[in-house]
Amino acid sequence: MKKGKTTGARALIKALESRGVEYIFGYPGGATLPLYDELAKSSIKHILARHEQGAAHMADGYARASGKVGVCMATSGPGATNLVTGIATAFMDSSPIIAITGQVPRAMIGNDAFQEVDTTGITIPITKHNYLVKRASELPATIEEAFYLASTGRKGPVLIDIPSDVQKEEFHLQEVKRKPLEGYKPTITGHPGQIRRAIQQIKASKRPLILAGGGIFHADATDELIELAESGNFPIVYTLMGKASIPNSHRLCFGMIGYHGRVEANTAISEADTIVAIGVRFSNRSTGKLQNFATQASIIHIDIDPAEIGKNVPATLPIVGDAKHILAELTKQLKKSNIDGSKHEEWILHLASVRKKHPLRGRMEGVNTPNIIRKLKEVAGDIILVTDVGKHQMFAAHYFPVDTPRSFLTSGGLGTMGFSVPAAIGAKVARPDKKVAVIAGDGSFFMTSQQIASAVQYNIPVLILIMNDYCLGMIHQLQDVLYGKRYNACDLERIVDYAKLAESMGAVGIRVTEEKDIESAISKGLESERPVVIDFILEEKENAYPMVVGDTLLDILE
Amino acid sequence: MKHTISVYCDDTPGVLTRISGLFSRRGFNIESMSVGHTEIPGKSRFTIVVKGDDNVLEQVRKQLQKLIHVIRAWDIKPQLSVEREHALLKLKVEEDKRGELLQIITAVQARIIDSTEDIWILEVTGNSSMVDNAFNLFKNYNILESIRTGKIALERGSVLNAR
Ligand SMILES: Cc1ncc(C[n+]2csc(CCOP(=O)(O)OP(=O)(O)O)c2C)c(N)n1
Numbered sequence: 016m017k018k019g020k021t022t023g024a025r026a027l028i029k030a031l032e033s034r035g036v037e038y039i040f041g042y043p044g045g046a047t048l049p050l051y052d053e054l055a056k057s058s059i060k061h062i063l064a065r066h067e068q069g070a071a072h073m074a075d076g077y078a079r080a081s082g083k084v085g086v087c088m089a090t091s092g093p094g095a096t097n098l099v100t101g102i103a104t105a106f107m108d109s110s111p112i113i114a115i116t117g118q119v120p121r122a123m124i125g126n127d128a129f130q131e132v133d134t135t136g137i138t139i140p141i142t143k144h145n146y147l148v149k150r151a152s153e154l155p156a157t158i159e160e161a162f163y164l165a166s167t168g169r170k171g172p173v174l175i176d177i178p179s180d181v182q183k184e185e186f187h188l189q190e191v192k193r194k195p196l197e198g199y200k201p202t203i204t205g206h207p208g209q210i211r212r213a214i215q216q217i218k219a220s221k222r223p224l225i226l227a228g229g230g231i232f233h234a235d236a237t238d239e240l241i242e243l244a245e246s247g248n249f250p251i252v253y254t255l256m257g258k259a260s261i262p263n264s265h266r267l268c269f270g271m272i273g274y275h276g277r278v279e280a281n282t283a284i285s286e287a288d289t290i291v292a293i294g295v296r297f298s299n300r301s302t303g304k305l306q307n308f309a310t311q312a313s314i315i316h317i318d319i320d321p322a323e324i325g326k327n328v329p330a331t332l333p334i335v336g337d338a339k340h341i342l343a344e345l346t347k348q349l350k351k352s353n354i355d356g357s358k359h360e361e362w363i364l365h366l367a368s369v370r371k372k373h374p375l376r377g378r379m380e381g382v383n384t385p386n387i388i389r390k391l392k393e394v395a396g397d398i399i400l401v402t403d404v405g406k407h408q409m410f411a412a413h414y415f416p417v418d419t420p421r422s423f424l425t426s427g428g429l430g431t432m433g434f435s436v437p438a439a440i441g442a443k444v445a446r447p448d449k450k451v452a453v454i455a456g457d458g459s460f461f462m463t464s465q466q467i468a469s470a471v472q473y474n475i476p477v478l479i480l481i482m483n484d485y486c487l488g489m490i491h492q493l494q495d496v497l498y499g500k501r502y503n504a505c506d507l508e509r510i511v512d513y514a515k516l517a518e519s520m521g522a523v524g525i526r527v528t529e530e531k532d533i534e535s536a537i538s539k540g541l542e543s544e545r546p547v548v549i550d551f552i553l554e555e556k557e558n559a560y561p562m563v564v565g566d567t568l569l570d571i572l573e
Numbered sequence: 574m575k576h577t578i579s580v581y582c583d584d585t586p587g588v589l590t591r592i593s594g595l596f597s598r599r600g601f602n603i604e605s606m607s608v609g610h611t612e613i614p615g616k617s618r619f620t621i622v623v624k625g626d627d628n629v630l631e632q633v634r635k636q637l638q639k640l641i642h643v644i645r646a647w648d649i650k651p652q653l654s655v656e657r658e659h660a661l662l663k664l665k666v667e668e669d670k671r672g673e674l675l676q677i678i679t680a681v682q683a684r685i686i687d688s689t690e691d692i693w694i695l696e697v698t699g700n701s702s703m704v705d706n707a708f709n710l711f712k713n714y715n716i717l718e719s720i721r722t723g724k725i726a727l728e729r730g731s732v733l734n735a736r
Contacts, residue, residue, distance in 0.1 A: 135587065136590065139587075139590065139591055139594055140594065140598060143641075144641045147586070147587075164641065196641060196642075197583070197644045198582065198583065198640065198641055198642050198643045198644040198645075199641050320639070321635055321638070322632065322635035322636055322638070322639055325628075325631075326632055326635075
């Protein structure tokens, strides 16, 4: 190569390095080999996944645990299509990841060349933005812009598709100049007039309520959330994605709302006269039937994405902007206005009494999911818990109290089975200082269990707890409650020995069938330097309650 | 309700797919769409006509606005704007209908822009109902083929939504 020249691949890797990228989760193929050739010379560490879906979930878990942008990489064609589930999962939960895909050489695009798919076409609806890079010289600015887009405004995945000949193309490296994006200017500070009106409405409220969603983490606003709640003595409820925005032990915390929400939380939603909703998108899993949702409340909706305002639930008062800023401003002005929080004491006591009347009724004995989760908390303390999707996810949401932000990672929006194991690997890579555990059903676990081999290869000790009922439990529950017990296609049968499967990959495998062994197995798992899989053979098929079965959030089975 | 949506955006590859994709995802059938460059290099403007529920359409507009290369997307109010559509019609002209046709052409302010043998190509310009009207009148003659552009619309006076 001539002096002063570089290649697309080298420029890409250099750009990632200068963005501070430490890890890429990926899987190679013909169309990314030039990138891998450069990556080998880089300080960036590559974690070889065992399927591209896992690579995307790893990057996503990394992003969720740390708040930093996660990076994943796959080859063209099947590599790119395998990423799709992982990208969509990140998209639905606004998780900032960059997906880099190889593409066939420029001259072959559109010819149905070997391993060609229209990757940017396929991923338009599941990315915040995507690029097909046509010239190597565009790469540095593209990377710069991609990181900017992924990590600002409403965060989300950005994909960069790079033809293999662009990776090899030589060009003169120049100063990166990102063109300003006229069409992208996220609003950060909330409108002062709207904030003033919000203060008036909050002060006039008799039964105020804060509803916290996943946006709280994206705005890094957990401290501001708690300060706001404390400033006016406002109770807080949260969506599944908002769990860990406030410690469950906090006296103002009243749990999760929604389809599988707690009775006191759904009561709070139904009886509140003002709801300050922050970083939520009012998904159907949170609201139930929209016309019956929060019928007594005026809603102050705070979100960085104006398209969320009024999308599902009409807002009486929208405030578009960054939650961190807006919440701090609300707290400041409420304090200045000498709000008297004690007048909400009765409301809080009322919710507390509802909670008392409706305790969780899961099995707190034997080898049963609620009991196992409780013991995990007792033994492990403040860890990052990653869940998969199904009954165990709802049990985890209720029975695993959390203390710190970003300590509960779950696929809320897409509900992607198979999320947990790879996301936990990514989370552990991002937060080596923290213990990371997984709660998965046997069905979910088996969807991406091969990724354990990656955890073994790179010494990433994650603890995986399988709630094994030999069954697709949530399907069984739905067929039980809603389909007259006509069970079909949910029996996984006693076929796989998951402990042996783990052992076969070099992880530690433990099978637990008796209650007395639960704690010791968990302790062993937490201390291990290798990944550990504990296969808990559940005593019963226990349904996950509460569960809304009627038209309102209070028509609820407990 | 019928809406006319104007989109001012960067002229980048894929922007058309992104824009039209947002409508089809929400089940909107685009009645017409026209796009072209503006006086500013690198910027395009779309005029999109769709029918549908006002609230859902407002959602789509906001989603359009979220596209990175869309600078502004807004609903154009018919009372405050002028609009134009363009159509070409190819007619086979029978000798005894010539006179009638010429009268209609004058009435709808159409122009004959080509005549090859006994076949004319007529050009019609106007707002959508004027073009509809012309089609209605020519329907009784022998139309061989026809083509219409989508509508384009611009607000009157000092309203400058793209800036
Ligand atoms: C990829 C994917 N496929 C299908 C589903 C539908 N689904 C939701 S929960 C569930 C069963 C989960 O079973 P398991 O992982 O064993 O957990 P459990 O409900 O028993 O706790 C299924 C099939 C899904 N969410 N994701």
